[in-house]
Amino acid sequence: MAILPGSPAVEITLRRSARARRFSLRVSRLDGRVTLSLPLRAREADALAFVNEQAGWIRQTLAEMAVAPGQVAGFGSSLPYLGQALVLTPGSGRAVRVDGAELLVPGQAEQVGARVAAFLKVQARDRLAEASDRHAASLGLRYSSLTLRDTRSRWGSCTAAGGLMYSWRLIMAPPQVLDYVAAHEVAHLAEMNHSPAFWEVVTRLHPGYSIPRRWLKTHGAALHGLRFAP
Template sequence: MAAAPIAPIVITDTDGTEFRLPTRRSARARRMLLRVDPARGGPELVLPDGVAPEVGADFARRHLGWLRVRLARLPQRIGFVDGAEIPILGVPHLIRHRPDQRGGAWRLVDPDGSAELHAAGQAEHLARRVTDFLKAEARRAIGPRARAHAEALDRRVGRITVRDTASRWGSCSARGDLSFSWRLVLAPESVLDYVVAHEAAHLVEMNHSPRFWRLVERLMPGYETERAWLKRHGGRLHAYG
């Protein structure tokens, strides 16, 4: 969607609380849109061409009750800091800062099943080291699955990339290149596998027709459970980091 940012709009609630709304124009928008994006961790106001910011501000004020409720439902952000707990393929890991060590980041699993993610170096580099580790883990988890699913469909995968996408968990290009959100590594392993199977099915069907979903079912029988998990809990994955 073509978009042009404009100055943020600030509206004030009856109790004096101010809401700062990042605002943009969209040439494709047919109506004003106020939404709360878990990936951005806040609201956004979208205005069609020709709609004045003042009109958008009035629209937002009329929907303040909705906005309060949606913002309250946003998952609490969890930074990549010492002592924080994050999931890796659905398994809780406690982040431990190890300034006395070298070597980036690594996982340790105790015999009792508890797991930790250790990160070396200075404190100011901790979040980046954890993020780099998770991206690398995502590549290791996604690549073999994508190639295996493609082979099962008698197709060949092009490039496989991992990014921090806000609107899509995965995508497939006409050339057969697959792209995925690295945040899938925070989800249960079966959910990650479902997204990979979903995109691999697009190598055959670049649509969401009944035939496409039959291909997904072939690759991952019972995928509806993982699909429902992602719809319900996917927003939480954007709250990490």
């Protein structure tokens, strides 16, 4: 096994073959696994150098297998989780789990979308609750409830009664983006507006918030385009 460094790192399976006369790369359309076939007597250092030379091709091929807007998530495609692309791969057992650059999904192919969506929602609730608790404690305030929805008009909201609502698709964005949205909504517990005072609270909770805010404006639509059911 070799590792192509980067974000994310890509695992490369090395397979020696008596029939191989040269290095040959293959990316499986079933599970996104990258395999390098090499002659029996080839030096592993040469194989790793070849992998690094082909890094652009490998990442481009994996990117082309990503779930496109309107396409339903399935084995062999990839989707973002905490800002990193994971290849949806058949897994064993009962639970969906992350393993390196793969998201292992048990069950039949037709169940993949539903299972992945359920996994993302659980992870989103855990991380958004942690971020909301942390920011609320920083302000010495409490929120009344936390709910998740699949909203397209907004990433979060806060009611006058202190109820927080978030889009569960935030779990696919980089962690700092999710944290910014939590900080934004918790800030409304102190300032139920978008006045300069409100943005001062946001800055206290999440300094440099303009960067994740800009990320959402640029990439948010792509997250909404991912489908998990026919």
